[in-house]
Every structure is written in C-alpha cells, then in structure tokens.
Amino acid sequence: MSKHRKRWSESEKKAILQYYQEHGASSAARQFEVSTSMIYRWASELSPSVLKEVETTISSKEYHRLLRENQALKELVAEKELEIRIKDALLKKTSPLSKSG
Structure with a gap:
C-alpha cells in the first residue's frame, strides 16, 4: 500500500459520488480504491449545488x-x-x- 496520500480532483470526486449514488458506498470504495468514510465526508462537505449535479433526478x-x-x-x-x-x-x-x- 502506498504511503503517499492520493489527492482527488473535483471532477474525480463528482464521478465517485455519482457512482456512489447509483451503486452504494461499498461498491464505489472498491471501484475507486477510496475509503467509504472519505466518500461520506465528500458527500457531506460538498455544497448543495454540487450535489444537485451528482444526484440523479x-x-x-x-x-x-x-x-x-x-x-x-x-x-x-x-x-x-x-x-x-x-x-x-x-x-x-x-x-x-x-x-x-
């Protein structure tokens, strides 16, 4: 496992959150090699306008x-x-x- 922290761009975060909305946190964590707690943190930290883009309507x-x-x-x-x-x-x-x- 790498000792360096990965930095995620906003577009990567949006893609991960989109996948999370469709498939769940566990599946998104495995797919993108990110912890579920990080996914939940991103979802709570992002502004409502950004989340609107991610949410499926x-x-x-x-x-x-x-x-x-x-x-x-x-x-x-x-x-x-x-x-x-x-x-x-x-x-x-x-x-x-x-x-x-």
Whole structure:
C-alpha cells in the first residue's frame, strides 16, 4: 500500500459520488480504491449545488408513482401485522396450556 496520500480532483470526486449514488458506498470504495468514510465526508462537505449535479433526478410522474407504491406497501404490511395479531390472540384463547384445571 502506498504511503503517499492520493489527492482527488473535483471532477474525480463528482464521478465517485455519482457512482456512489447509483451503486452504494461499498461498491464505489472498491471501484475507486477510496475509503467509504472519505466518500461520506465528500458527500457531506460538498455544497448543495454540487450535489444537485451528482444526484440523479426523477420526473414528477415517477415520484408520485413511487409515493403511491410506497403507500400501498405500507397498507399491505399493516394488513399482515393485523392478521398476525389476530392469530396470536386466537391462539392464546384456544391454547390448552392456558387453561388451568
């Protein structure tokens, strides 16, 4: 391993952050041989205008579709949770161990 520190240009940082946005910090760290902590630091230090260039944008239509999908998934999870609670309650009532005799 090199004892010299690598200096990253702004364009390199942007490229790494773009890759990070698409593939995650671990993958970006391996791909560009940089630590994940450095990637997180760059993301927090860069000004919001620079981050806007890096971020992938989605259309308003796609955003609303994702909101609807998220809401539907939340409702599905809530229904499943309710089913589990009802089954647990019924099992407690009918369990032979719960009867004293």
